[in-house]
Amino acid sequence: MTENLPIRRALLSVSDKSGLIEFARALAGMGVELLSTGGTASALRAEGLAVKDVSEVTGFPEMLDGRVKTLHPMVHGGLLAIRGDASHDAQVAEHGIAPIDLLVVNLYPFEATVAMGADFDDCIENIDIGGPALIRGAAKNHAGVTVVIEPDDYAAVLDAMRANKGATTPELRRQLAAKAYARTAAYDAAISNWFAGVLGEETPAYRTVGGRLRSPLRYGENPHQHAAFYATGEARPGVANAVQHQGKELSYNNLNDTDAAFELVAELGVERPAVAIIKHANPSGVACGESLVDAYRKALRCDPVSAFGGIVALNGTLDAEAAEEIVKVFTEVVIAPRVTEEAAAIFAAKKNLRLLTTGGLPDPAAAGITVRSLAGGLLVQSRDSGVIRASDLKVVTKRAPTAEELADLLFAFRVAKHVKSNAIVYARDGATVGIGAGQMSRVDSTRIAAQKSADAAAAIGASEPLTRGSVVASDAFFPFADGLLTAAEAGATAVIQPGGSMRDDEVIAAADEKGLAMVFTGVRHFRH
Template identity: 65%
Template structure:
């Protein structure tokens, strides 16, 4: 194919997103391009005083079936698909009265927005575009002679090309690639919706073929390390979080910032009371709930003030001025919250590099969904860990039962454990973490590391004994031997929560009874690898 410039003589404009439509059409009319259009697009152009011919007038065939059939006719698809370099195609087009269409500008019915609006199934089905994708794919296939535009973001480049004498083959090929990406993502959304419709309520389907799509939001400076390329893609989800976040201030976010921020915000969503989560390298290093955010911040920071330096802070309430003042006293990379008051914004504005993200809400920690991880040759998919343990699910397995305060702290600690890398052991006192051991090959090591860090935090606070004295402890999975349980007892824990299920459960229970502590089983584990 010769890469010569090519200007359209006839264009078909039919878009749901009318952004830039009038300016595009006006530029085409200025170059004597005939405009074909349908429905709302034609009405918009007429209201702007532009000449436009309805598709039904062009084809001599009326729109039928409530508009379901209007462009699915030979006079449209023949005009798009006919090859200009083949005499046979030209002859057939002339014989059947098919005029060439050189530019197709189409974006599709707003299916995703319709679903997000809570519309019923019938409305969602009616917003599945049929003619649009057919025209887009046809134009993209015949990119040698036809330009296909599927986004208002492409209009400026197209108009610039016209000023240079027309579009090049390279430009049309680029737009064709974008067109197939556009229809693939659209079909993927529809496929996912149909799959959900047939799934049992509250459960996530794992279909035989899984199509993933995402819109690139931004290229990142690099990935986890400088030699790795990275980008952030949005999948169209409206669930509060990174995808809905608006960055109020601060420098650009890195790959690691985004990963850590997501981990922090998902963790803070577990709690109903005002809560603060501090994350470092995707692991919580301080979590606390309190009557106010500022109290929760102080308690969370007390757990591990060293690791909190340069960390990510997530809140499940509107950030207030008093809390912003406290957080800004130490170096913090990112603060993420559903909202922030003007006083808080003013305080943080003094920290020009600190990123403030406002999400507009807190995610539902129990909402169903899928999570993914790449592996060699493919990826793993699983339902999101939305497990939520309540008191009525617990089984007391020791002679001593937990006190009311211990029970509240046990439930709190197990929710934290869900967000700490395995093997995880967490100590909690008064709805605040006082020691976190994460990501060790041995559960005993996790217990000991958490206790040692608790001692360090106590010394930093000028206290004489480890913060873990009189705490409760959570383990994300069962203790395979009694030594792990004995380690948390040595740290000063008075009650333990763990999934249970080991062949040595009785040995562990006996060790708890010998130590005089309470222990409950959840029957649910929270591995996080």
């Protein structure tokens, strides 16, 4: 496959008609015969272009509401015949099959149909059959056929033809073939995953993951790692579907941390203004407040040192007052459902700050999957959509929590769900006051969170650690009483944890001895 091959005959059949007329007109201007089907043929004729219907080539009309139009040897033979092969040349000549040198096909918009919430029958009707068959055939025979699956590649084909007397190069054909197979793979992945969801199959026999390149990234977690950002098409408000208003491109770590921040702030709902500040995928401070600026100040107070260079997520429309406060600290990314013109103008002066809006918040209780690679395989699990409410709690100590403690307990546990395990979160008055994350020992997380609270108190000139009078949440059970006793020493008055340890009785007795209120959730929130 070393020669440039002229394009003399092209088959165009597309659902996305952007750029189609200009492309087809350029092909016709270079003497290319145009074949087409259905709506594509009508669109070309409406612009005065000469087009031959595929039905004229096959001798059969389009059938079954357009389900059958290109599935015919006169079409697939023209794509799959190996150019220059004596046997193939003889066979196509015997049957009057003319070669097709260029295939331009994009698929029925299945992913977009699903994302719009269409019903089952509509989704089924938007599964393309002929398109993938054509694409795969042309891509297999890319030694002699150029295959184009999206308008983005029209210019490259025309440039190659103009530079090579109407021919494309082997290198371009190979690149386009690889892209074509990636597209059909992602398309089939979307269909199979949708079917698994419809059927309620938690562990389908085959699991495929597909995505479209959103942007190449400068590097991954570290400069020596290659990275790119792919969008799966899931219609979930968040970083993948956000609008970036300003700032340089997001890095791998920016994207990861911004996703963590926005998912966390969504956990807190919209009843009260809420802000989450994230650093290295862990919250450094989270708070609810009377306003977004109030919530931001309370979140920043938890750990002002770690907030430097962090990500800020908000659950409401970012206003000027909050923007003025946020820009006082160097911040990498700010993400919110919406932003006012005044707030956007304030951020515009900070050229390195990225501002994203999403149009809404993700539903923390919505179903979905998460995927992680490991050597030789994938780990797939359902998204942690567990949401704990007051009615789910079981009081296990002699003292029940007060109404104020109960509100803070639920808040702290929702935050702990988004902290790397082992996770400990102290909270008071709807704000975190100490966070311990990612330690091998739960008691170490408890101590680190208390120490960070003491540091934060010193930073604002408080006379005692912010954990005095707080509540504490643990993402998993306390295996021993030591972690709970450390929290009590830090000043916590109430505890929320899943329960389920062999030593629950010992831990409950320690809580009673210290006069703590403790509730069990029955639900664990490990996050690794």
